[in-house]
Amino acid sequence: MSVRTASVSAARSEGELWSRARRGDGDSFAVATGRYRRELEVHAYRMLGSAEDAEDIVQETFLRAWRKRETFRGQATLRAWLYGIATNASLDLLERRSRRLLPHLVSAPIDPETLPEPSRDISWVRGEMTWLEPYPDRLLDEVVSGEDPPDEAIVARETVELAFLVAIQQLPPRQRAVLILRDVIGWSARETAAMLEMSVVASNSALQRAREMLRDYPPERRDEWHREHRPDPREQEVLMRYMDAWKRTDLNALAALLKEDAQLTMPPTPGWFFGRDAILRFYARYPFRVGASEHLHTPTRANRQPAHAVWRRVQPDAPPKPFGIEVLRIEDGLIAEIHYFLQPELIGRFAIAPPA
Missing domain, CATH: 1.10.10.10 (Winged helix-like DNA-binding domain superfamily/Winged helix DNA-binding domain)
Structure with a gap:
């Protein structure tokens, strides 16, 4: 079958599905629209900066499409029609929500020495803003x-x-x-x-x-x-070396991986650090001082960038608990940005099993 024949066949199939959907066939509607679900979710994620909000927008898109199904008669492609609904649903939500950024665009960097004394209680990091969230590569791959x-x-x-x-x-x-x-x-x-x-x-x-x-x-x-879509092996090597520095609490190894003007953000805390020296002082004062050996790491990918899930084992015999996701931006073999999302709930979206 030629590409053109396959395309025409697919279009006819979609047309038949929509004809049934327009008459109230919910199953046909679900099949016709469902093939665009992940693609629409990624679109809404770009608009909103939140994977959770994007999921809600897709549900709202399908709800609006179902209500207006009789008005769609092929004047555009079904894909284009759904994109229009999803875009306008996102714009409606943005009228009630503030934009999502990262801390380095909101405030000046902070001095690690001004932070509270180290503690296993991280409740102090919770800020009042809503921040940009990472998006798993595994879901991006589903689109194509x-x-x-x-x-x-x-x-x-x-x-x-x-x-x-x-x-x-x-x-x-x-x-x-x-x-x-x-x-x-x-x-x-x-x-x-x-x-x-x-x-x-x-x-x-x-x-x-x-x-x-x-x-x-x-x-x-x-x-x-x-x-x-496959990970760059050079970036993956930097990620593995970074995770190893974490495991060994090795400041020298970490220093060798950081650009001089590297940045570290930690949403949802509004504070962030600029420069290799400030980041090293923070790691020496916090992550490498307070229970670093309790942290476990699982490599993953987010936003087409190297990332890793961080887990925490509080009790020796207890299973580790989700702690957050770190996403790295690497330039010329060195880490330029570390975005450490201290949001345990994010790990569930990445579908990562806890380390043994």
């Missing part, structure tokens, strides 16, 4: 591994790494939506304008303003985006 997958560019590293997400979170919501729909997903100006119920001129203007604010994210040419 299913039936009739979209262009792999929509989960390219340049469009999901934390640096890009932090950058687009600083855009006004509607500009953010236009940028994602046009430059990341690849919809046309006319399609984007229809989704957002705005003129093509207004859509192009919003895109131009967004691009001016984000000149470095992502590269203009989509064929230059990094679409390789």
Whole structure:
């Protein structure tokens, strides 16, 4: 069967499913829309910066689509129609929610010596803001591994790494939506304008303003985006050396891995550290001083970046408890950023078994 024949066959199948769904067949609706679930979730995650909120938006998208199912008669593709609903549902939520950033964009770095005395009680780290959250690579991989997958560019590293997400979170919501729909997903100006119920001129203007604010994210040419999903072995080596330094509480080994201008953030605490020296002083005062041997580490991937889950064994004979997720950004073989999400609940989304 040729690619064209397969595509036509798939379209006919989807059309038949939607014809039944329009008449109230819930099973057909679930099959027709379900194939886009993960793709829509990643889209909502880019819009909102929260995996949990993105899951809620997908549910809201399907609910709105079901209510309006009789109005969709193929004037656009089902995928485009669902993207429009998901985008507008995200914009509705953003009217009630603040943008999600990371601490280094909100406040000045802090001196490790000004922190409270070390303690196993980390309740002091809880801030009042909501922060950007990591997203598991295993879920990104699902987008391009299913039936009739979209262009792999929509989960390219340049469009999901934390640096890009932090950058687009600083855009006004509607500009953010236009940028994602046009430059990341690849919809046309006319399609984007229809989704957002705005003129093509207004859509192009919003895109131009967004691009001016984000000149470095992502590269203009989509064929230059990094679409390789397998971990970079050089980055994985740095991750393993970093985890080993943790295990051995080896400050010298850690120092050898850090760039001089490295940054460490620890959401949900608003505090962060700038520079190799400050990070080393923090590790000497806290992680490597208070129960470092209790911490266990499992390598993983988040946002197409090397990461590891951190567990804590409080009692020798007790199973370890989830503690958080660390995501690294590596430049030229050295760690440029450490984002340590001190949120145990995140580990469940990564589906990682605790270490023995």
